[in-house]
Amino acid sequence: MNAVTINHLKKSFGSKSILNDVSFSVPQGSIFGFVGENGAGKTTTMKIILGLLESDQGEVIVNGQQVRYGRSLTNRFIGYLPDVPAFYPYMTARQYLQLTAAISGMAHTQIDRRISSVLNTVQLKDDLTKIRGYSRGMKQRLGMAVAMLNQPQILICDEPTSALDPLGRKAFLDILASLRGQTTVIFSSHILSDIERVCDRVAILHNGHIQVSGKISTLTQTHSNKTFQIDFVNSTDVNKFLVQTGLSKTTYKQDQLTLTIYEQPGQPLGELLLADLSKSRIVPKQFQQFEPSLEDVFLEAIK
Amino acid sequence: MKQLFIFSKKELTECIKTKRFLIAEIIFILFGLMNPLLAKLMPRIIESTLPKNTSTSIPTPTSLDSWTQFFKNINQLGLIILVILFCDIVSRELANGYLINFLTKGLSRWAIILSKQFLIWFVWTISLLTSFLVTAGYTRYYFNDQLSRHLFPAIFALWLFGMLLMTVVVTGSTISANGAKGLFLSGGFYALGLFSTIFTTTKSYNPFSLMTQNVQLLQGKQNLANYGSALLITVFLIITSLIISLTVLNHKQI
Numbered sequence: 001m002n003a004v005t006i007n008h009l010k011k012s013f014g015s016k017s018i019l020n021d022v023s024f025s026v027p028q029g030s031i032f033g034f035v036g037e038n039g040a041g042k043t044t045t046m047k048i049i050l051g052l053l054e055s056d057q058g059e060v061i062v063n064g065q066q067v068r069y070g071r072s073l074t075n076r077f078i079g080y081l082p083d084v085p086a087f088y089p090y091m092t093a094r095q096y097l098q099l100t101a102a103i104s105g106m107a108h109t110q111i112d113r114r115i116s117s118v119l120n121t122v123q124l125k126d127d128l129t130k131i132r133g134y135s136r137g138m139k140q141r142l143g144m145a146v147a148m149l150n151q152p153q154i155l156i157c158d159e160p161t162s163a164l165d166p167l168g169r170k171a172f173l174d175i176l177a178s179l180r181g182q183t184t185v186i187f188s189s190h191i192l193s194d195i196e197r198v199c200d201r202v203a204i205l206h207n208g209h210i211q212v213s214g215k216i217s218t219l220t221q222t223h224s225n226k227t228f229q230i231d232f233v234n235s236t237d238v239n240k241f242l243v244q245t246g247l248s249k250t251t252y253k254q255d256q257l258t259l260t261i262y263e264q265p266g267q268p269l270g271e272l273l274l275a276d277l278s279k280s281r282i283v284p285k286q287f288q289q290f291e292p293s294l295e296d297v298f299l300e301a302i303k
Numbered sequence: 304m305k306q307l308f309i310f311s312k313k314e315l316t317e318c319i320k321t322k323r324f325l326i327a328e329i330i331f332i333l334f335g336l337m338n339p340l341l342a343k344l345m346p347r348i349i350e351s352t353l354p355k356n357t358s359t360s361i362p363t364p365t366s367l368d369s370w371t372q373f374f375k376n377i378n379q380l381g382l383i384i385l386v387i388l389f390c391d392i393v394s395r396e397l398a399n400g401y402l403i404n405f406l407t408k409g410l411s412r413w414a415i416i417l418s419k420q421f422l423i424w425f426v427w428t429i430s431l432l433t434s435f436l437v438t439a440g441y442t443r444y445y446f447n448d449q450l451s452r453h454l455f456p457a458i459f460a461l462w463l464f465g466m467l468l469m470t471v472v473v474t475g476s477t478i479s480a481n482g483a484k485g486l487f488l489s490g491g492f493y494a495l496g497l498f499s500t501i502f503t504t505t506k507s508y509n510p511f512s513l514m515t516q517n518v519q520l521l522q523g524k525q526n527l528a529n530y531g532s533a534l535l536i537t538v539f540l541i542i543t544s545l546i547i548s549l550t551v552l553n554h555k556q557i
Contacts, residue, residue: 047556047557050406050407052403052406052407052556052557053556053557054556070412070553070554075406075407075408075409076409078407079407080403080404080407082400082403082404084400085400085404086399086400086401086403086404087401087404088317088401090317090320090321099309099313100404100405100408102309103306103309103310103405103408103409103410104408104409105305105409143404146404149408150408
């Protein structure tokens with residue numbers, strides 16, 4: 001069953017079309033990466049899911065219920081972490097979470113225990129420090145605590161790692177990864193390594209369309225191919241090898257003594273290249289095989 | 304209703320912690336102290352500015368002078384200070400993105416507007432009441448006369464007009480993207496309204512009469528019943544302005 005389904009979503013700001021027939025679905029319990037360049041429309045899509053923005057066309061279904069702009073009924077299933085979470089600076093983290101818990105209708109008996117639990121999860125001190133004294137990373141962690149406060153079934157995080165230092169990023173991704181199987185996570189980012197590290201599924205948004213969508217493992221196999229890199233000792237070896245293999249110019253790139261060769265779909269290349277090296281009696285300095293990555297899928301998708 | 308109560312409590316706490324309430328109170332208490340004192344000292348001030356050996360009879364100040372000063376200060380300064388203090392009451396929250404967390408946790412948009420409206424009405428009422436009580440106390444102390452007999456109609460008219468202006472402040476702040484634009488809208492309303500008082504034929508209908516005729520009402524030269532239409536129009540404008548605020552925020556893409 002899908003936690004979120006988006007059908008034929010369209011959104012323009014003035015004459016500028018941001019989303020143009022966007023459709024994808026997020027299975028329950030998955031960690032779903034939502035990838036796109038800056039300004040691709042990731043935040044717009046997320047705000048439409050939350051009912052904060054009105055779409056021009058299309059529908060969004062959350063847990064089987066249609067999202068209606070301006071009404072927040074489906075938001076009871078969702079926790080949202082904005083890209084730049086903003087809090088009242090004069091409050092402490094606990095005070096802010098108490099206010100949020102009261103607004104979300106959490107039972108009084110649960111509030112203090114739940115706040116201690118989420119503050120512990122995001123590793124934020126439960127002290128009297130006012131939020132105005134928090135660093136960007138601390139605010140991001142408080143944002144995560146707010147999003148997780150009412151134990152949402154769906155967690156939407158909008159570029160949560162883009163402004164964090166490497167340690168903060170790692171800590172944040174660990175928290176997301178720990179939610180696997182319990183909470184459906186939609187995680188937007190343009191940092192592909194972060195997506196690849198925690199997500200099991202991805203959708204790539206480009207030019208207002210979802211260019212590709214699916215399991216990362218499947219996409220990397222079907223949408224991109226292995227590459228081989230051979231470092232030769234001298235240019236004679238390079239030329240001899242090219243004559244032996246008869247590679248078409250479109251399938252490789254030469255950078256002085258290094259050849260990067262792209263495998264074509266359905267044509268395993270590794271053994272053939274090794275055989276050609278052997279036949280030409282060439283011993284290269286280095287022979288490397290690269291598995292396709294999400295970056296390759298992304299670059300191919302936005303071509 | 305529960306959300307309205309929770310958010311109203313937050314608004315009041317914020318108003319206290321950001322010192323807006325304190326600033327408003329201090330200014331209105333100062334007005335309260337200054338009104339009777341200025342009235343009392345005015346003859347001496349005028350006397351000291353006149354050349355020596357000038358024989359002029361400066362009338363003895365009365366409680367009416369103190370209350371005239373009160374209405375002048377509240378109308379010309381007090382209300383404007385409140386407008387400046389609260390002109391970004393909605394736009395600041397929208398511009399900083401403070402509301403996103405709460406809206407995604409199920410906070411109703413109407414609860415946001417109503418809680419802010421209640422707060423600003425509360426601050427105006429308390430500030431006016433404080434200034435009134437301080438002025439009343441010192442006026443009685445300095446001028447124990449019976450000249451200001453129609454005080455309550457005059458104060459009520461001013462209070463109701465202030466309620467209208469405070470509602471317009473919330474509307475201006477909801478429509479505009481920042482405090483400056485909110486100030487421009489509320490200030491524009493105030494300025495246009497003041498300008499409209501030059502048309503004497505519409506005096507009994509004009510809500511701005513409620514703040515320009517206070518001394519006449521105080522002296523009993525005018526009766527509040529003569530301004531029944533202005534009172535009704537003011538209440539109508541308050542409701543209309545509130546509905547505009549609610550509608551605008553409901554349609555605002557956040």
